[in-house]
Amino acid sequence: MKNRIKLYALIIVAATSTLFFVQCGGGDDAASNDPMQNKGIGPVKTVTIGEIDQTMVAEGKEIFDAKCTACHKMESKYIGPMLKGVTERRTPEWIMNMILNPEEMLKKDPIAKQLIKEYSAPMANQGIKQDEARKILEYFRTVK
Ligand code: HEC
Numbered sequence: 001m002k003n004r005i006k007l008y009a010l011i012i013v014a015a016t017s018t019l020f021f022v023q024c025g026g027g028d029d030a031a032s033n034d035p036m037q038n039k040g041i042g043p044v045k046t047v048t049i050g051e052i053d054q055t056m057v058a059e060g061k062e063i064f065d066a067k068c069t070a071c072h073k074m075e076s077k078y079i080g081p082m083l084k085g086v087t088e089r090r091t092p093e094w095i096m097n098m099i100l101n102p103e104e105m106l107k108k109d110p111i112a113k114q115l116i117k118e119y120s121a122p123m124a125n126q127g128i129k130q131d132e133a134r135k136i137l138e139y140f141r142t143v144k
Contacts, residue, residue, distance in 0.1 A: 038090075040095075043100055047092035057142050067128065
């Protein structure tokens with residue numbers, strides 16, 4: 001009988017500490033799961049956004065049309081997600097890191113990991129340079 005009480009006590013302690021552990025872990029994840037907080041993983045740490053720069057928009061659209069339209073359309077879902085309004089659901093840093101560092105993003109970032117479950121193809125690394133990714137972002141800002 002005593003042993004059984006000890007056993008129950010042990011189970012309760014184990015269960016409570018597991019719960020505690022899970023909750024703490026969950027807390028961290030919640031920050032990176034909030035799409036408007038998550039900056040993604042990659043070279044881009046902060047992006048400064050100002051007035052729309054039309055020269056950058058035009059150049060960004062050109063790069064997008066050449067390197068991204070095999071899989072993306074602005075107005076509808078295709079091989080990849082629809083990109084209209086993407087700046088309203090992701091941070092600028094996340095978008096640029098997804099363009100520049102998709103392999104690591106798909107492995108480690110919670111939002112990217114969720115996306116690849118929905119889409120059968122992986123987002124491709126198109127060898128885009130950081131300043132080009134910034135121009136693509138500027139173009140995305142104009143399509144809402
Ligand atoms: C080979 C197909 C392919 C190409 C080429 C491609 N993508 Fe993707 N992209 C995807 C897929 C598929 C996803 C969804 C995530 C996944 O399944 O990997 C995605 C996701 C994204 C996302 C995240 C969208 C969201 O809703 O959060 C952005 C932004 C993006 N791509 C931008 C680009 C840009 C910019 C280019 C061109 C430089 C590009 N992609 C080229 C297939 C592609």
